[in-house]
Amino acid sequence: MAQMSGAQMVVEAMRKEGVEVVFGYPGGAIMNVYDEIYKHKYFQHILTRHEQAAVHAADGYARATGKVGVAFVTSGPGFTNAVTGLATAYMDSIPLVVISGQVPLSMIGTDAFQEIDAVGISRPCTKHNFLVKSAEELPLILAEAFYLARSGRPGPVHVDIPKDVTAQMGEFDYPKEVRLETYKPTIKGNTRQIRKAVEAIVNAKKPVFYLGGGIIHSNSADLVRRIVAATQIPAVETLMARGTLRYDDPMLLGMVGMHGTYAANMAMSEADLLIALGPRFDDRVTGKLSEFAKYAKIIHVDIDPSSIGKLVHIDYPIVGDLKAVLEEMAPLIEQKVDPERYEAWREILKRYQELHPLKYEDSDKVLKPEWVIQRVGEKLKGKARISTDVGQHQMWTAQYYPFTRPREFITSGGLGTMGFGFPAAMGVKRGVPDEISINFTGDGSILMNIQELMTAVEYRLPVINIILNNNYLGMVRQWQTFFYDKRYAETDLSMQPDFVKLAESFGGVGYRVKTKEEFDEALDEAISKGVVALIDVLVDRYENVLPMVPAGGSLYNMLLEYKD
Amino acid sequence: MKIERRVISVIVLNEHGVLSRITGLFAARGYNIETLTVAPIPGSKYSRLTIVTSGSPRVIEQIIKQLHKLIPVYKVIEHSELVEKEMVMAKIPLEERLSDVEALCRAYNGNIVNIGKDTAIIMAADEPSRIKNFIEALKRFNPKEIVRSGVVAIER
Ligand SMILES: Cc1ncc(C[n+]2csc(CCOP(=O)(O)OP(=O)(O)O)c2C)c(N)n1
Ligand SMILES: [Mg+2]
Numbered sequence: 001m002a003q004m005s006g007a008q009m010v011v012e013a014m015r016k017e018g019v020e021v022v023f024g025y026p027g028g029a030i031m032n033v034y035d036e037i038y039k040h041k042y043f044q045h046i047l048t049r050h051e052q053a054a055v056h057a058a059d060g061y062a063r064a065t066g067k068v069g070v071a072f073v074t075s076g077p078g079f080t081n082a083v084t085g086l087a088t089a090y091m092d093s094i095p096l097v098v099i100s101g102q103v104p105l106s107m108i109g110t111d112a113f114q115e116i117d118a119v120g121i122s123r124p125c126t127k128h129n130f131l132v133k134s135a136e137e138l139p140l141i142l143a144e145a146f147y148l149a150r151s152g153r154p155g156p157v158h159v160d161i162p163k164d165v166t167a168q169m170g171e172f173d174y175p176k177e178v179r180l181e182t183y184k185p186t187i188k189g190n191t192r193q194i195r196k197a198v199e200a201i202v203n204a205k206k207p208v209f210y211l212g213g214g215i216i217h218s219n220s221a222d223l224v225r226r227i228v229a230a231t232q233i234p235a236v237e238t239l240m241a242r243g244t245l246r247y248d249d250p251m252l253l254g255m256v257g258m259h260g261t262y263a264a265n266m267a268m269s270e271a272d273l274l275i276a277l278g279p280r281f282d283d284r285v286t287g288k289l290s291e292f293a294k295y296a297k298i299i300h301v302d303i304d305p306s307s308i309g310k311l312v313h314i315d316y317p318i319v320g321d322l323k324a325v326l327e328e329m330a331p332l333i334e335q336k337v338d339p340e341r342y343e344a345w346r347e348i349l350k351r352y353q354e355l356h357p358l359k360y361e362d363s364d365k366v367l368k369p370e371w372v373i374q375r376v377g378e379k380l381k382g383k384a385r386i387s388t389d390v391g392q393h394q395m396w397t398a399q400y401y402p403f404t405r406p407r408e409f410i411t412s413g414g415l416g417t418m419g420f421g422f423p424a425a426m427g428v429k430r431g432v433p434d435e436i437s438i439n440f441t442g443d444g445s446i447l448m449n450i451q452e453l454m455t456a457v458e459y460r461l462p463v464i465n466i467i468l469n470n471n472y473l474g475m476v477r478q479w480q481t482f483f484y485d486k487r488y489a490e491t492d493l494s495m496q497p498d499f500v501k502l503a504e505s506f507g508g509v510g511y512r513v514k515t516k517e518e519f520d521e522a523l524d525e526a527i528s529k530g531v532v533a534l535i536d537v538l539v540d541r542y543e544n545v546l547p548m549v550p551a552g553g554s555l556y557n558m559l560l561e562y563k564d
Numbered sequence: 565m566k567i568e569r570r571v572i573s574v575i576v577l578n579e580h581g582v583l584s585r586i587t588g589l590f591a592a593r594g595y596n597i598e599t600l601t602v603a604p605i606p607g608s609k610y611s612r613l614t615i616v617t618s619g620s621p622r623v624i625e626q627i628i629k630q631l632h633k634l635i636p637v638y639k640v641i642e643h644s645e646l647v648e649k650e651m652v653m654a655k656i657p658l659e660e661r662l663s664d665v666e667a668l669c670r671a672y673n674g675n676i677v678n679i680g681k682d683t684a685i686i687m688a689a690d691e692p693s694r695i696k697n698f699i700e701a702l703k704r705f706n707p708k709e710i711v712r713s714g715v716v717a718i719e720r
């Protein structure tokens with residue numbers, strides 16, 4: 001067993017875990033670790049220009065690849081800058097290990113320079129956190145951190161390491177396997193419950209698959225596709241589950257929830273059985289709880305017992321890894337379910353689809369954001385990863401982009417973090433370098449991590465940022481239009497930088513486009529040049545995201561149109 | 565929904581910050597803590613917390629599940645059959661009739677435990693509901709200070 005410093009242990013642990021890239025930003029308390037990074041080149045270190053971006057980039061990398069994303073930051077402000085990244089990953093159950101420096105042990109509690117109670121702050125926005133007290137315990141803690149991040153319901157884990165611990169010498173004995181007495185996620189579902197659930201499906205008349213983000217995390221989209229095909233039961237997807245089914249799957253009714261399709265929301269409202277696979281009954285999906293799926297019995301499969309029955313009564317709870325449960329369920333379903341049985345139900349839903357399909361009015365005077373997204377879809381369907389920021393552009397992307405597979409769509413769902421998209425798209429590009437990385441963003445959001453142009457240019461991470469520029473904090477403006485009598489308090493973004501020059505000043509390429517032709521040209525050129533790009537697309541300022549279920553309303557009461 | 569009182573025991577690893585994870589969870593999710601006691605379990609690396617809380621059945625279920633979800637939590641015991649005790653100490657001015665005070669303490673498994681310059685210190689240990697009565701009865705002896713321990717419980 002080797003004797004080494006705590007800092008060396010950190011670097012060695014990355015090697016043991018097969019980490020290929022770390023996103024980070026150095027500072028006093030973590031300098032010992034950076035010194036080791038300098039000496040060994042076990043992994044690439046990408047210096048982002050802000051710690052928040054480091055964590056989002058690690059997050060995007062994790063979402064795209066399914067691997068654990070890693071970020072390093074220093075103590076105090078380095079750590080506090082990283083907190084939004086932790087919270088974003090926590091809300092969406094993304095596996096991360098974030099390591100922060102801390103003041104030396106002897107100075108903890110003295111309000112030392114750049115001291116902050118980091119584990120106190122990260123506790124409510126991580127799956128777990130550690131304050132390391134000696135180099136001796138560091139290998140075990142790091143192994144546990146990776147294990148906790150990726151096992152069970154995944155999530156970010158934060159490890160806070162005091163500076164003197166990174167200097168201390170100790171044995172590096174990295175455990176091959178981690179076992180925790182107090183943490184044993186349930187993998188296999190209860191067979192009796194599974195059989196009962198299958199019986200319920202067999203007996204249902206109006207069943208609906210309610211597909212959630214757990215499908216992506218557990219890599220079970222293939223199984224879901226198989227079951228949907230076998231049963232011919234219609235399905236809705238949450239924001240986090242987009243790409244589970246192909247966009248052209250005849251059983252897919254579209255996204256559900258606040259900006260879901262009419263058919264998807266009506267299916268939930270009229271169903272007699274919901275087959276909920278890894279969703280969490282978020283309020284943006286359920287609307288008013290007392291009206292949610294009023295006529296339905298509910299099957300809920302989830303690895304997190306606390307997720308089951310948290311908001312809605314569940315008739316058939318199944319705790320377990322979705323993949324393991326579906327592997328057991330699939331043959332039973334194939335054997336017992338007769339797809340003919342749901343024909344009448346499918347007919348009803350088809351009529352709903354025809355009655356109110358997703359629609360927007362195209363124009364030859366001004367670009368419509370929906371058109372831009374569809375256009376990108378026509379060109380890049382199946383060949384690109386699509387990240388977004390937060391706002392109207394995010395919802396339009398979720399609605400209009402033709403998703404073909406899981407991990408294609410990268411978006412901050414639970415926390416809704418503006419500024420997520422660009423750094424995440426850099427992490428995506430690093431994780432899947434052979435694919436095009438697009439970030440649909442807004443004129444508000446892009447400025448929340450614009451400094452990452454420098455990182456993307458330096459590390460040749462050619463993210464194409466498509467700014468759907470409406471000169472507004474559009475989503476907030478939309479709420480002001482609908483619910484605040486058009487009192488547009490502090491949402492007008494008419495003051496804008498010159499995005500073309502901005503991109504150029506960082507060594508990227510910028511385009512400003514007003515027409516379909518210009519857009520096509522800009523996108524084609526950005527792709528063929530393989531450069532970091534900002535495409536500033538001037539779109540209709542007053543376009544609204546529809547349909548819309550007003551917050552707290554019931555799913556079946558959708559605003560389908562807005563007439564001024 | 566009906567609000568019910570519950571006693572929950574939590575067996576946790578004795579480690580840095582574990583108590584803040586538990587209290588932080590209660591604070592963040594808006595759960596009540598009526599009393600909380602904690603002490604190491606002799607001869608083990610675990611501690612036992614006893615939490616008295618209240619909420620609707622759904623809230624209680626969530627509390628238990630959320631506690632389980634904390635990584636250092638080994639076990640959550642939701643009591644149905646249990647013996648509960650709480651201890652209380654108080655300072656009584658020496659002018660009061662100590663023989664009466666002592667008789668009262670006796671009735672609640674207690675005693676006078678110390679007599680100082682101006683005050684006597686008394687204690688009692690009993691079921692939480694009886695402790696309430698005890699404190700009520702104690703009032704007529706003008707207690708200067710009352711300290712309660714919070715509930716501890718053990719399954720029958
Ligand atoms: C960090 C952060 N601050 C504030 C918000 C609230 N918010 C949600 S959407 C939005 C507007 C976003 O504007 P823009 O990026 O231009 O996108 P658009 O809605 O115009 O497409 C705001 C301010 C948020 N989600 N995140
Ligand atoms: Mg905007």
